[in-house]
Amino acid sequence: MTSQENVQSGESLATGPRAGFSTDVFPQVRRAGAGLVLISEWDAGSPEGQRAALDGMARAWEEAPLPAGFLSRVLFAGTDGRSVLNYGQWTSDAAYEEFVRGQDTGSRERIAGGPAAVGDVGDTGPTRYRLYRSLLPQGGPQAPGCLVRVAFRTAGHDAARELVDGLLDLIGGIQPGEGGIASHFHISEDGTRVVNYSEWTTAEAHEREIAGSLRRGGPVMAFIEGLAGVEPLGFRRYVGPRGLVRE
Structure with missing residues (x-):
């Protein structure tokens, strides 16, 4: 092994x-x-x-x-x-x-x-960081098998909250995608970072979602790219x- x-x-x-x-x-x-x-x-x-x-x-x-x-x-x-x-x-x-x-x-x-x-x-x-808001799971609880860390650089607390609030309004407050469990948005004390701690059943489930609704040019990425004072820093998968x- x-x-x-x-x-x-x-x-x-x-x-x-x-x-x-x-x-x-x-x-x-x-x-x-x-x-x-x-x-x-x-x-x-x-x-x-x-x-x-x-x-x-x-x-x-x-x-x-x-x-x-x-x-x-x-x-x-x-x-x-x-x-x-x-x-x-x-x-x-x-x-x-x-x-x-x-x-x-x-x-x-x-x-x-x-x-x-x-x-x-x-x-x-x-x-x-402080936990700010969460996208909650659909249906019954599922055990996470993969953590996806998504990071953003933000110009301050106002930009950080605008990012998170806008994403939750866009998505409807419910974690989307097959295999997606929950997403938890953390804002750093100084307002210069947002980290989404996103729970998934497997890394493969997240890969499929990236190729679908989270692809570049989709509504989520279009919203993020249109925000002033917000810079996406990418994601990593962890197990x-x-x-x-x-x-």
Whole structure:
């Protein structure tokens, strides 16, 4: 089995069960009490580097003491075989800052560290976001098998909200497409980034949707391209969640 296949198989990094947490599952994006979301993304350079980054960072979090303000920290492996995405939830900025202050220098580096930053979601460290609005699923709940990260650069909070509100009005507030589960729009604290955390049943389902209603020249892309102060930064597909989610 290749490194990428190992990542996508969902093989656990946990050294043992941790009371009160689920291991290697998708986070509950709309969970109650999540006041701060941290998102960062790295380029590990190769499938081997990707696996090493996932192993190292997940192991550091398995070993770290986790305060009550910690809700989740999940790492994902890009289907490109090199990128890594981090999605973390805390009750508040204060809870996260207190946690960071309590770590020694080595622990901070192991917990926050990653390969070279990709650059279209964050810089070398996590960017702070707030969940703004969501496109909700049609019908009964489905289990996600793929996360699609869609990023935008925006000129400020007004442009960011205009983008998200307009998309939800255009689509009708319901996640479209066969295989699409839900989309969760996050706006960075400074208003310069929007990240859509979009849940799909499989990466293949998203590929089919891109070739259909989300193709360039369609109504969604036409709306985005017509907005002032909004720059699309593309998307990446991620699988294989690795981390801890408070139950």
